[in-house]
Amino acid sequence: MNAPDRYERFVVPEGTKKVSYERDTKIINAASFTIEREEHTIGNILRMQLHRDPNVLFAGYKLPHPLQYKIIVRIHTTSQSSPMQAYNQSINDLDREFDHLKNAFEVKCVFLLFFEQYICKFYDIIITGLLVYLGILLNIE
Amino acid sequence: MEGVSYARMPRVKIRELKDDYAKFELRDTDASIANALRRVMIAEVPTIAIDLVEIEVNSSVLNDEFIAHRLGLIPLTSERAMSMRFSRDCDACDGDGQCEFCSVEFHLRVKCMTDQTLDVSSKDLYSSDHSVVPVDFSDPSNHESSDNRGIIIVKLRRGQELRLRAIARKGIGKDHAKWSPAATVTFMYEPEIHINEDLMETLTLEEKREWVDSSPTRVFEIDPVTQQCSLLNYGFGYALFSAFIGNAIVNSVHNSKLLSLSSSRIISRTNSKEWCLTFIVMVVDAEAYTYDDEVLKKAEAMGKPGLVEIIARQDSFIFTVESTGAIKASQLVLNAIEILKQKLDAVRLSEDTVEADDQFGELGAHMRGG
Numbered sequence: 371m372n373a374p375d376r377y378e379r380f381v382v383p384e385g386t387k388k389v390s391y392e393r394d395t396k397i398i399n400a401a402s403f404t405i406e407r408e409e410h411t412i413g414n415i416l417r418m419q420l421h422r423d424p425n426v427l428f429a430g431y432k433l434p435h436p437l438q439y440k441i442i443v444r445i446h447t448t449s450q451s452s453p454m455q456a457y458n459q460s461i462n463d464l465d466r467e468f469d470h471l472k473n474a475f476e477v478k479c480v481f482l483l484f485f486e487q488y489i490c491k492f493y494d495i496i497i498t499g500l501l502v503y504l505g506i507l508l509n510i511e
Numbered sequence: 512m513e514g515v516s517y518a519r520m521p522r523v524k525i526r527e528l529k530d531d532y533a534k535f536e537l538r539d540t541d542a543s544i545a546n547a548l549r550r551v552m553i554a555e556v557p558t559i560a561i562d563l564v565e566i567e568v569n570s571s572v573l574n575d576e577f578i579a580h581r582l583g584l585i586p587l588t589s590e591r592a593m594s595m596r597f598s599r600d601c602d603a604c605d606g607d608g609q610c611e612f613c614s615v616e617f618h619l620r621v622k623c624m625t626d627q628t629l630d631v632s633s634k635d636l637y638s639s640d641h642s643v644v645p646v647d648f649s650d651p652s653n654h655e656s657s658d659n660r661g662i663i664i665v666k667l668r669r670g671q672e673l674r675l676r677a678i679a680r681k682g683i684g685k686d687h688a689k690w691s692p693a694a695t696v697t698f699m700y701e702p703e704i705h706i707n708e709d710l711m712e713t714l715t716l717e718e719k720r721e722w723v724d725s726s727p728t729r730v731f732e733i734d735p736v737t738q739q740c741s742l743l744n745y746g747f748g749y750a751l752f753s754a755f756i757g758n759a760i761v762n763s764v765h766n767s768k769l770l771s772l773s774s775s776r777i778i779s780r781t782n783s784k785e786w787c788l789t790f791i792v793m794v795v796d797a798e799a800y801t802y803d804d805e806v807l808k809k810a811e812a813m814g815k816p817g818l819v820e821i822i823a824r825q826d827s828f829i830f831t832v833e834s835t836g837a838i839k840a841s842q843l844v845l846n847a848i849e850i851l852k853q854k855l856d857a858v859r860l861s862e863d864t865v866e867a868d869d870q871f872g873e874l875g876a877h878m879r880g881g
């Protein structure tokens with residue numbers, strides 16, 4: 371009856387920002403990114419990608435509460451970088467990885483399909499040829 | 512700053528590909544990517560499913576909402592789904608959710624007129640869009656199969672009738688499982704199994720057999736191998752017998768002492784050559800291993816820790832994808848990657864956030880400097 375609508379989980383309400391950024395008041399080069407209507411799928415890949423950046427000293431995410439449909443990503447970097455730079459870089463790198471993955475998968479699919487069709491056609495030709503040959507043999511006799 | 516990239520270039524190898532099934536290897540990436548893919552395939556790749564039902568007549572034994580629920584669960588061919596609009600952000604029908612850009616209409620009219628029970632199935636649903644129809648599970652190679660009657664919705668007896676109008680919409684599994692295109696999506700870490708050969712050779716045949724059988728799945732197997740061996744090593748006068756490859760039956764006259772010892776290495780001398788039969792424990796199907804640790808525990812219990820080493824490769828995954836039939840399994844994977852890309856794009860920082868921070872940064876630098 372008072373249950374929230376199911377779409378609340380993944381539709382960003384009007385007037386709300388998808389990503390908000392908040393600098394740490396005490397530590398330089400540390401910040402939190404609040405991402406609305408996202409969960410582990412995005413949180414974990416971002417975290418792991420940030421760990422690959424040597425300028426990132428800390429990267430973590432949390433889902434504060436199962437009924438608050440947001441995640442908080444916290445980043446702490448060296449003075450060579452900034453949380454925002456690291457955040458943007460991680461998204462770009464992930465995007466490139468998925469681009470590559472998509473291509474790789476597509477190529478393999480097309481290749482497999484082509485191969486399959488070729489074999490199938492070949493198979494048909496063999497069968498037809500065999501039947502024709504058999505017909506000729508029978509006729510002769 | 513520019514040009515630096517920590518992106519990986521994952522490799523893919525497709526092992527098996529059918530319309531509703533795919534098995535592939537994913538390498539050179541990590542579990543977060545594999546898991547994100549799995550999660551998106553299950554909950555965020557859109558399909559089309561019946562979402563609104565207007566019942567005109569229902570004198571069947573099932574109540575209206577029961578039938579509406581069953582209709583919702585019927586998979587509909589959803590190649591169109593990726594390019595379709597969600598009803599909630601369709602401006603062509605102001606959220607009404609009944610226009611051609613965001614919905615497909617279905618009609619069903621069935622009445623039983625005979626004494627025989629009438630099955631109302633997904634085949635009785637008439638779609639307004641020929642590209643969005645209930646999935647057909649019939650075997651395309653079997654044309655005259657009469658056993659294919661679609662998915663049963665309800666059964667009617669004489670005089671009962673079902674008449675309704677249904678609206679199918681685009682949606683995702685996160686909203687309701689009826690929109691999930693995935694029957695199952697799983698991935699496993701590729702196991703790497705190393706048998707310590709030296710330690711294994713200290714086991715008798717019986718012990719080897721016991722150890723191999725301790726695995727709940729068929730990962731290992733004992734293989735009898737005959738090989739010519741050097742006279743220097745085995746040049747002692749052992750008894751004669753014949754050895755058969757492929758089966759561990761040694762059925763000729765053999766040294767009873769040797770057999771009672773159950774040694775895994777038996778020597779025979781035929782044609783003045785020395786042969787030895789070795790029972791080698793082999794890995795026949797590493798992927799059958801379910802990370803149950805049973806063989807490790809068994810080795811420990813037998814007093815042979817380190818008999819086998821099993822490593823879960825952290826950068827290689829074996830995916831199994833089964834589709835409901837709404838979209839092809841290969842398309843499901845590709846759509847999942849596309850959705851992930853869209854999600855990533857959505858979490859990019861907006862211009863105004865960056866600008867606001869730049870100002871803050873200058874202010875901050877002032878304060879720190881002054």
Ligand SMILES: [Zn+2]
Pocket residue numbers: 598601602603604605606607608609610611612613614
């Ligand atoms: Zn519409």
